[in-house]
Amino acid sequence: MSADADQRTIRCLVAKVGLDGHDRGAHVIARAFRDAGFEVIYSGLHRSPDEVVQAAVQEDVDVLGISILSGAHNTLVPKILAGLDEYDALDDTLVVVGGIIPEDDRPKLKEAGVGGIFGPGASMEEAVEFVRENAPQRD
Amino acid sequence: MGDLIDDLLAGKHRALARAITKIENRSPGYRDLVGELYQHTGDAEVIGITGSPGAGKSTLVDKLAKTYRDEGLTVGVIAIDPSSPFTGGSVLGDRIRMASVSGDMDVFFRSMSARGSLGGLSTATADAVKALDAFGKDKVIVETVGAGQNEIDIVKTADTVAVLVPPGSGDDVQMLKAGILEIGDVFVVNKADLPGADRTVMELREMIDTRNDYTQTADHHGADAASEAAASEAMARETDDEGWTPQVVETVAEDGTGVDDLIELLADHATYLAESGKGEERARQRYAEEIRTLLREDVNQLVAGELAARGGIESYVQRVLDRETDPYAVADELVAPIEECVEADRDG
The missing domain is CATH 1.10.287 (Helix Hairpins)
Incomplete structure (x- = not known):
């Protein structure tokens, strides 16, 4: 961990959106991020896209991780991305989606601005590494 | 940089968020930023909320924010959570409790981690409060776990300090040990529907009475101490409170019971500060302390x-x-x- 000491602190929002009440994955990733030295803000369950956008903008996070297992990603994720754009926050926020996202849906989400998608079987190290490498560089 | 300030003053949430990040990270130029913001501050009423973990601070803050919003006021909240001394990482969960004002952009809620390495958390908090003030928030609430000098320093940046005490939080000695009596203008016995609440209220009242006795004896020295530049703030606070007896109020933050009483008390205290001139006196002490900290x-x-x-x-x-x-x-x-x-x- 000592190598991280000189790096700036990466701020992440881990968000659960929509009616999906399964938050084990979100908790596990929140802990993994914390242990990696990130500052993690957890949204709590059942947030609306607007609430997620509000939190991401106010907390000025570098990374927004959306956990979604309900299958409603094609509706909810674009809403969040549009909301971020409205506040000029889309360009320098890394959006990552975790959960059950079918292969066929992935290209469209990525095109819309999602930086990375982590499905079942993805390792914590992988996610942490991805965030470290892709977190937006700000002044 | 100039853009950031213009955008912030123009009411852009993104700019406010970015300004607070700069303040928190002490990014290059943050001092000029805060300096520029200063002339636009002074209108917000700053309320500090402290208390032990699980006392219900975040839930109460949520209800306070909601009530202020219903009155048409805008609110800024800074919630401070501890960070891990091992990895520097943290999970900031106070936002979860902000259920009644979630989705309302006129409540600007910001989580801050008590990053051990950076130090000067009270300075960063005070500066973040300035940013919210300059942005035009009517009320700014600073919420922090009340466990130690660091937190006391943070909460001292507020005009009015409310200390949350859950029922049955141990005998009198525990409360004295925590040193919370000296900093509270208002004491809130939250979760007042739990057994033992009456007793906690009674104990608090008793201790406030004894505290006033101390204050009166201490007052004889107070005049000299006040003239000394280095007079400790704690001492100053004690003499401050001549004329204001800390009040105890019972609330159940979960369902909003007693929140109106608390709001009224906070308003009373604000009026007291304004009319007695104590508000200005406190501001003077605060700025003196701020200057000293920066110099150090x-x-x-x-x-x-x-x-x-x-x-x-x-x-x-x-x-x-x-x-x-x-x-x-x-x-x-x-x-x-x-x-x-x-x-x-x-x-x-």
């Missing part, structure tokens, strides 16, 4: 730079170990050039 930090940095320029502390340590020199001589040697500069500058 800046001089520290100056010395650290000098130390680094001379090859770091290790060589000095070795020389002390070898009994070639002593710590005092080292300190003198390092400070001497700075002292000379200051003197030369003053005489010039």
Whole structure:
């Protein structure tokens, strides 16, 4: 961990959106991020896209991780991305989606601005590494 | 930089968020930023909320924010959570409780981690409050776990301090030990529907009465102490409270019971501060403390730079170990050039 000491602190929002009440994955990733030295803000369950956008903008996070297992990603994720754009926050926020996202849906989400998608079987190290490498560089 | 300030003053949430990040990270230029913001501050009422973990702070803050919003006021919240001393990481969960105002952009809620390494958390908090103030928030609430000097320093940046005490939080000694009596203007026995609440209220009232006795005896020295520049804030606070007896109020934050009473008390205290002139007195003490803290930090940095320029502390340590020199001589040697500069500058 000592190598991280000189790096700036990466701020992440881990968000659960929509009616999906399964938050084990979100908790596990929140802990993994914390242990990696990130500052993690957890949204709590059942947030609306607007609430997620509000939190991401106010907390000025570098990374927004959306956990979604309900299958409603094609509706909810674009809403969040549009909301971020409205506040000029889309360009320098890394959006990552975790959960059950079918292969066929992935290209469209990525095109819309999602930086990375982590499905079942993805390792914590992988996610942490991805965030470290892709977190937006700000002044 | 100028853009950021213009955007912030124009009410752009993104700019406010970014400004607070700069303040938190102490990014280059943050001092100028805060300096620019200063002239736009002074209108917000700052409320500090502290109490032990699980006392219900976040839930109460949520209800306070909701009530203020219903009155048409805008609210800023800064919630401070501890960070891990091992990894520096943290999980900031206060946002979860902000259910009634979630989705309302006129409540600007910001989580801050007590990043151990950066230090100066109270300075960062005070500066973040300034940003919210300049943005035009009517009420700014600072929420922090009440466990130690750091937190007390943070909460002292507020105009009015509310201390949350859950029922049955132990005997009187525990409360005195925590040192919470000295900082509270208002005491809130939250979760007042739990058994033991009455007793906690009674104990608090009793202790406030005894505290007032102390204050009156201490007051004889108070006049001298106040004139001393270095008079401790705690002392000053005690003499401050002549004329304001801390009030105890019962709430159940979960369902909003008693929140109106609390709001009324907070307003009473604000009125008291304004009418008695104590508000200005506190502001003076606050600014004096802020200036002192900054000076300490800046001089520290100056010395650290000098130390680094001379090859770091290790060589000095070795020389002390070898009994070639002593710590005092080292300190003198390092400070001497700075002292000379200051003197030369003053005489010039």
